[in-house]
Every structure is written in structure tokens, then in C-alpha cells.
Amino acid sequence: MDRMLYISMSGAKEVMLAQANNANNLANATTDGFKQDFNEFRAQHMQGPGWHTRTYALDERPATDFTPGAVKVTGRELDVMVQPNGFLAIQTPEGDEAFTRTASMQLTADGDLVDVNGHPILNVGGAPINIPPSRNITIGDDGTISIVPEGSPSNQLVVLDQLRLVEPDIKQLQKGLDGFIRLPQGEAPPQQANVKVVSGALESSNVNTAEALVNMIELSRKYEMQVKMMSTAKTHAQKSDQLLSLR
Template sequence: MENAQLITLSRQGALRNQLNVVANNMANLNTSGFKAQQLLFEEYLMPVAEATEFQTPDEDLSYVNDYGTAFDFSEGGIRTTGNPFDLAVEGDGFFVVQMEDGSEAYTRSGAFQLDQNGTLVTADGRPVMTEGGPITFGTADGQVEIARDGTISTEQGARGRIRLVDFENPQDLRVLGDNLFVGEEPLPLIPVRNVVQGALENSNVEGVVEMTRLIELTRAYESATKMQQDLDELRKTAIQTLGTVEA
């Protein structure tokens, strides 16, 4: 395969992965606490390629390499819901969620609710962690109030405090799915002053920007595909011409 086709293929692969990232952003436009992602690219210089006869000895071939994704952790808008178990974080911080195996995951989505046992859980049924672990409410607790510092109060008095953590470098977090992240060495958020009860953080995806990017990527992919087709046609013509000359 000629070097031009190899380079074009690397471009197509990168564009396809970028399309997947943008499509995922668009799909989560209305997901509470969702953080947009962006694909990271770098130039990869290939000093040696398969078809060396198509390059000069001192020429490096430049390929496209998508080596990872970066998150946009900027804060989304806060919208009021009136649900006392909906929580939003203004500024830095992540809610802590307990997974099925007892490990912890982290999220910006505060769309919480009570399960059939009265335990505060995520929409997927995972317990929300306070500083003392999961918390369960009973009928005697009555109205639940959560202060800006995360303190949970009911008619029975103070019941605990919502646990919030942060990370030295949030870009090191890994996506777990269900709008959850996993990471090493979470740092306690001190002091906590940014919990909003009865509200949710919107996704920080900008629909117009992502739609524009989607159109640009689609056109770029079509252009790369057209280039591949043209190269195939050129090679086919060359083979036919050479075959005719030899005959």
C-alpha cells in the first residue's frame, strides 16, 4: 500500500474516533453533570514505511495519532428542580458513590432519590456516600434539609454530611460509565460551601458548537474517503497501463 494511502487511513481512523466522541457529547446534551470530552491528537513521524520506494531516504512521513481524550470540567449551569434530594455542586468537587464491590466512584450528577429502604441512592440505585457512609432515612425523619456545607438535617436533628472530594489533576480520572469516574487518591473538599439542594447541574456540552464540529468532521471524513478512492483509481489505471505496455 502506498504511503499516501497509509497516511489517509490514519486520518480516517482519527476522524472516526473523533466522530464517536462528538456523538457521545451530543447524546449527553441533557445529562445532568455530564462533562464534555475532546479527542487529543499528535503528529507521528514515521521514518520508515512499507513502500520505501515512494519516499526519499531522508524524508519522514507524518501520520495522525489520536492518543487520548481530555475532559472539559467547566461548570454547567444550575437549574432548580424543587426535589429535596437533587443536589448540585457549584465549583469544584465530586459526589462519592459506592459501587457494587464496595469501591468508590465519583460523579457531578446529583440526581439522587430514596430507594425502597429509604437509602439515598443515584438514579442507578448506587448508595450516595456521606462522611459516615451510606445514609438511610425513615418516616420519623420527616423533611430533609441539606445545607450549603453538605450537612443533612431532619426532624431528628443532624444526620451527617454529604461527602465531596476533589482531585489534584481531574484529567487523570477515567470514565467508568453511567456518568461516573474512577480515580486514585481523592482529596477531601475542605471547606464545603458549594452544595445546592433542590437543583441539578446541567451538562456543559454546547449543542451548537458540537453540531458545527460534527458537520466539519463529516465533511473531512468524506474528503479523506474521496482521496482514498482517487488513489485506488490511480493505481488501477497505472496497473492497466503497465499491463498494456508489456503486452
């Protein structure tokens, strides 16, 4: 009965991993710019003498869904989103470059331009952007940052910098366990791309809440099935012990 028991235990463990992935998607249904992760099961055949009859379930996160989310109009100048296939570059806590489709940008006390989570926004050269004291900040549709310096007339716009906008191959993008979207290690950084920026709007999460809830119910039933199989294996073992004791 060990075959049945261990296969059921493996299935239950993998269903729990799938449930965790689905729960993460559902928890970020209202997180602007979040991209949901796909999830799938596959059969994992055991190799080696005496193991060919055993096939275990394996849960995988094969890719991330980069389908655009809904547009949420905010009217705030520092809320930006990049049109489909384009990405905005930010700096992670590790110091490397990551990509996002939207950012609710803020200014720190030192004038650094960061996203809502405090990650620096990068310019064309890949360096963090710093904004001097100003009366107004405007983001152009090409990512150009213009300001009205403090103490200057309201019609005196000065072009300060430009956002780093890229258009990498989506098939190459990977989402790490830290939630950042990057190119695989060793890949050359993408060049500045001619993509459009929409100011005063944010891209919502692309998680379908109803679908995620249905998946949660389906995975719960799969888990219950695996637990029942373990219980059945225990019952069979007890019956076998009873039969052996009669001899």
C-alpha cells in the first residue's frame, strides 16, 4: 500500500503549492500592475528499477500572464502606465533592473523619484531620477519629465530627464520569487524603446477574481480527494494486517 500512500501524499503536497500560488494571485487582485502567474500540473514518472509503475503529480508555475489589466484613470500627474508591450524600468533593492507596466510615482524628501513601494525609477541611462525643488512635474507621452522650477513662472517648463522605457520580448521575461519581472541573468539590457506613456492613469491587476475563486474551490476538492486516498490506503493496510493475523 506504500505506493498508493506516497503517491497520494505527493499529490496533496503539490495541490497545496498550487493553492498557495492561486491565493497569491487572489491576494493581489487589487494591486496595480500585478501580473498573475499561471499554474499547471503534470505527471512525473519515476526512473529506475522497480519504480516504473509509479507516477507522481508535479505542480509548476510555467509562466506569467502579461495580459494588460484594465485602465484606472486617476488624473494624478505622477501616475503613469505604459501602453501594451512596453515596460518602465525600476531598480530593485538588490540594485539590478526590473520592469513594470505601471507606477504611482512619489517624491522622497531628497527629491528621488520612486514608485509606491519606494523603488527608484530609472532614466534613459539606467540611473535613478532626482527631481530638484519644483512647482509642477509633467510626464510626456514619450516619458519626458518636465518641471517648472521653484520660483519660476508657471509657463517656464524645463525638460529634466526621461523615463527608461523598454520593449523586451515578453517570452523572455521572468517573474522571480521576489515578485520582480526581469530578463534572464546574462541577457543584455534592452535598448530604449519608442513606446507611449499614459499619464494620469494606472493599469490594474489582470487577476480575474471569479476565476481565482473557482480555482480555489477546485483545488480544495483535489486536496480532499488525495486525503481520502490516504485514508483508503490506511484502511487497506489494516484489512491486510487482519487477514495475515488469521493465518
